[in-house]
Amino acid sequence: MNRTVLFSMVVLLAVAAGQRFTHRRPKPQTALMASDMASVKRFQPMNATHSRSGGLTNGLVVLDPGHGGSDPGTHGPDGVDEKTITLAVGRDAALELRRKHVHFIMTRDKDKYVSLPRRVAIANRNRAALFVSLHCDEYGYQSMHGFTVIYAQGASRNSRLAARLIAKGLEEQHFYCHAVRAETRHLYVLDKTNCPAVLVEMGFMSDPGDFGYLRTRPGQHRLAQGVARGIVSYLHHTKRGR
Numbered sequence: 001m002n003r004t005v006l007f008s009m010v011v012l013l014a015v016a017a018g019q020r021f022t023h024r025r026p027k028p029q030t031a032l033m034a035s036d037m038a039s040v041k042r043f044q045p046m047n048a049t050h051s052r053s054g055g056l057t058n059g060l061v062v063l064d065p066g067h068g069g070s071d072p073g074t075h076g077p078d079g080v081d082e083k084t085i086t087l088a089v090g091r092d093a094a095l096e097l098r099r100k101h102v103h104f105i106m107t108r109d110k111d112k113y114v115s116l117p118r119r120v121a122i123a124n125r126n127r128a129a130l131f132v133s134l135h136c137d138e139y140g141y142q143s144m145h146g147f148t149v150i151y152a153q154g155a156s157r158n159s160r161l162a163a164r165l166i167a168k169g170l171e172e173q174h175f176y177c178h179a180v181r182a183e184t185r186h187l188y189v190l191d192k193t194n195c196p197a198v199l200v201e202m203g204f205m206s207d208p209g210d211f212g213y214l215r216t217r218p219g220q221h222r223l224a225q226g227v228a229r230g231i232v233s234y235l236h237h238t239k240r241g242r
């Protein structure tokens, strides 16, 4: 099929789906590229503005599955790419957030390359409330294992709060916490986002135990539940005063 026609159909279907399942959903603050919206709408919450019975209205969460397309990230022992794991967890986390009526966008929902500036632009243009990037640690001494939640050096109080609460969410899913810490290197997505931002290294690909949960669907689903639980907890904590 002609690519333009196919693309138009995808956009129309996505728009139709969005209209069917949402009402009173606020428009994005600024327009994304159409290609972004086509992928984003698939994961829009059913009722983003729900507020009377405990729904979360205080902002948009950006879920950022690391790497993608020509950028595979790091590799596991059996050739599984980091990009595949981050996307699987990101998708599962998106479903969890939708269930909890959290308004969110994914920077990618398929195996495609998205530049770091584009990821940041999606957050900044939509005035996101929280940016959560998903990755896997590559190197480590053999004894190093567990997840790490990172925020930028000098990050806001809310970035540190989000990091702590996402770590708590993962611990509640029985994952081992390696560290919650400020990043000494400059990481683009943490430095350039205007909103509170964290990066979750979900485990060490180099550790057989971590890789055991990173590469399996049950493990990925548990990771997603932990991340989503932390995000929801963060939104509850920051609801007052906004």
Ligand SMILES: [Zn+2]
Pocket: 066, 067, 073, 074, 082, 134, 135, 136
């Ligand atoms: Zn990575």
